[in-house]
Amino acid sequence: GAVVSQHPSWVICKSGTSVKIECRSLDFQATTMFWYRQFPKQSLMLMATSNEGSKATYEQGVEKDKFLINHASLTLSTLTVTSAHPEDSSFYICSARKSLNTEAFFGQGTRLTVV
Amino acid sequence: EDQVTQSPEALRLQEGESSSLNCSYTVSGLRGLFWYRQDPGKGPEFLFTLYSAGEEKEKERLKATLTKKESFLHITAPKPEDSATYLCAVQAPSNTGKLIFGQGTTLQVKP
Numbered sequence A: 001g002a003v004v005s006q007h008p009s010w011v012i013c014k015s016g017t018s019v020k021i022e023c024r025s026l027d028f029q030a031t032t033m034f035w036y037r038q039f040p041k042q043s044l045m046l047m048a049t050s051n052e053g054s055k056a057t058y059e060q061g062v063e064k065d066k067f068l069i070n071h072a073s074l075t076l077s078t079l080t081v082t083s084a085h086p087e088d089s090s091f092y093i094c095s096a097r098k099s100l101n102t103e104a105f106f107g108q109g110t111r112l113t114v115v
Numbered sequence B: 001e002d003q004v005t006q007s008p009e010a011l012r013l014q015e016g017e018s019s020s021l022n023c024s025y026t027v028s029g030l031r032g033l034f035w036y037r038q039d040p041g042k043g044p045e046f047l048f049t050l051y052s053a054g055e056e057k058e059k060e061r062l063k064a065t066l067t068k069k070e071s072f073l074h075i076t077a078p079k080p081e082d083s084a085t086y087l088c089a090v091q092a093p094s095n096t097g098k099l100i101f102g103q104g105t106t107l108q109v110k111p
Helices: none
Strands: A005-006 A012-014 A021-024 A032-038 A044-051 A067-073 A076-081 A089-095 A104-106 A111-114 B002-005 B010-014 B019-026 B034-036 B045-050 B056-059 B060-067 B072-073 B083-091 B099-101 B103-109
Touching: A005 A089, A012 A021, A012 B045, A021 A032, A021 A089, A021 A111, A021 B019, A032 A067, A032 A076, A044 A067, A076 A089, A104 B045, B002 B083, B010 B019, B019 B034, B019 B083, B034 B072, B045 B056, B072 B083
Parallel strands: A012 A111, B010 B103
Antiparallel strands: A005 A021, A021 A076, A032 A044, A032 A089, A067 A076, A089 A104, A089 A111, B002 B019, B019 B072, B034 B045, B034 B083, B056 B060, B060 B072, B083 B099, B083 B103
8 A cells, every 4th residue: 555654753842832744645646635633532533635736725613824734745745733732732644645536545643742 | 414424333352253343324426435444543544445336345354345325344253453443434525535434433352
């Protein structure tokens, strides 16, 4: 299967600071990537769809100014959590698809803890 | 409304005790159903894609099947290392590539 690499695997930051999470498709080009948030013992909640070269599409209820998404190339998308607060602590996961009709491959996830 | 429901929520099996996980879906025009395995603290790992009713896919002790309303993930003679959460997802009807996930089934296989 295809490989999607997410970095960092975990991060601890102070309240009020910003954190950037990277998602890379290592062996294929992904025009579309997806960012999810997962709470303990719950399923994945889609936050936004990231399209290369254009603005991300955010799901209802997701703050665009807090969760900045950039998809600068066909292999890299970034999620920046701005002015992080403890309630932003969560497990964030990205995914990428070779095309819109094929399976999605997921990164290993990033555990964010805001203190 | 497009929806995916998985059952049971949790399943405990003894090693070697075969069983099935269910994924029921309601979506207008299925464009793909996907099964994933997720271990604690990790991202989902792709298992299978099914596109049409009657289709079956197998991998080691796992076999996925699809009907017009549901999919089953059959686990034959499971081992403790099969313990994980199994997620089912369907392709959303819109041409955005979004997946609609079920809540998952957490499987525990005891030796």
